[in-house]
Amino acid sequence: MSDPHGPDGHHAVAELPHATLRDYVIGFVLSVILTAIPFWLVMAMPLSAGVTAAVIMGFAIVQIVVHMVFFLHMTPKAEGGWSLTSLVFTIIVIFIMLAGSLWVMHHLNTNMMPQHMEQQVP
Numbered sequence: 001m002s003d004p005h006g007p008d009g010h011h012a013v014a015e016l017p018h019a020t021l022r023d024y025v026i027g028f029v030l031s032v033i034l035t036a037i038p039f040w041l042v043m044a045m046p047l048s049a050g051v052t053a054a055v056i057m058g059f060a061i062v063q064i065v066v067h068m069v070f071f072l073h074m075t076p077k078a079e080g081g082w083s084l085t086s087l088v089f090t091i092i093v094i095f096i097m098l099a100g101s102l103w104v105m106h107h108l109n110t111n112m113m114p115q116h117m118e119q120q121v122p
Contacts, residue, residue: 019073027070034063 038056041047047055068074074083 019070023070027066030066030070031063034059034066 038059041052041055045052068087074087076084078084
């Protein structure tokens with residue numbers, strides 16, 4: 001029978017990723033930059049509304065990755081890769097739910113709305 005305690009009689013501790021002050025400063029600086037640029041895009045309006053929205057969404061995705069790497073320490077090595085695997089599974093489930101919801105709402109809108117909206121009573 002295996003002993004759950006280590007050779008010195010203490011519980012084995014899972015190795016946590018080590019972060020330095022440098023990692024936190026890099027993450028903070030990147031987060032500030034990734035927030036300031038979209039803020040400037042909205043305030044100055046150098047691009048059209050659709051392009052601005054797409055660029056802001058891109059910056060949001062990059063900022064999520066920065067937070068996961070520099071603050072949550074989610075790497076393929078962390079926890080034997082299980083934290084990253086659960087994240088990928090969660091993203092897939094959310095994508096399926098959002099795509100399915102949009103598909104259902106589109107078909108409900110297409111099939112259930114009256115054909116002639118011009119016959120409104122004043």
